[in-house]
Amino acid sequence: MKNKLRNLRKDQCWSQADLADRLDVSRQTVNAIETGKYDPSLPLAFKIANVFGLRIEDVFLPEA
Amino acid sequence: MDKFTKRITRTYWLELGAAIALYTVFIFTVMPNLHRFEVLWQRSALALLPMVPFILGMIAIFRHFRRMDEFQRAQAFEVISIASAGTMFLTFGYGFLEIAGWPQISMFWVWMTMGALWFITNQIYRLFGRHHP
Numbered sequence: 001m002k003n004k005l006r007n008l009r010k011d012q013c014w015s016q017a018d019l020a021d022r023l024d025v026s027r028q029t030v031n032a033i034e035t036g037k038y039d040p041s042l043p044l045a046f047k048i049a050n051v052f053g054l055r056i057e058d059v060f061l062p063e064a
Numbered sequence: 065m066d067k068f069t070k071r072i073t074r075t076y077w078l079e080l081g082a083a084i085a086l087y088t089v090f091i092f093t094v095m096p097n098l099h100r101f102e103v104l105w106q107r108s109a110l111a112l113l114p115m116v117p118f119i120l121g122m123i124a125i126f127r128h129f130r131r132m133d134e135f136q137r138a139q140a141f142e143v144i145s146i147a148s149a150g151t152m153f154l155t156f157g158y159g160f161l162e163i164a165g166w167p168q169i170s171m172f173w174v175w176m177t178m179g180a181l182w183f184i185t186n187q188i189y190r191l192f193g194r195h196h197p
């Protein structure tokens with residue numbers, strides 16, 4: 001699954017640690033999602049979309 | 065370090081540290097005095113006393129797993145699965161070698177093997193791990 005997390009985060013001028021604090025997860029987890037090493041669960045994906053005030057499909061995209 | 069990791073790491077080391085401290089106290093106070101007890105069940109009960117803080121340590125580890133976020137937990141369970149499989153392979157393999165005449169070694173080595181494999185696998189996963197649940 002692809003995502004726009006890195007760009008969205010940079011648009012807000014947040015570091016990975018800033019975003020991690022807002023999501024109450026580790027910076028390592030934010031990094032793993034941004035680099036495509038980890039696909040988040042649905043609740044975390046909703047939480048991420050919520051932090052940016054977007055819909056889940058605006059942040060995450062299907063691979064193909 | 066992010067606030068989340070700082071928070072769960074601090075709690076983990078407080079809980080695990082207390083268990084290790086108690087374990088150390090038992091090892092240095094109980095073990096040297098075991099020979100003073102002549103009755104087997106008394107000696108056995110005292111010998112098992114360090115297992116109480118051991119259980120506390122296991123509880124600290126379980127609680128730490130529950131506090132982890134979903135990515136950390138997924139990674140931790142994969143690491144433990146690989147370490148367990150590796151430990152089974154090595155200990156069973158050595159068991160067969162013992163039957164063939166190799167020297168018998170203590171069961172303490174099972175945990176030392178598991179701990180070493182856990183550490184090594186964890187470092188490999190930190191560098192190269194990929195997860196697609």
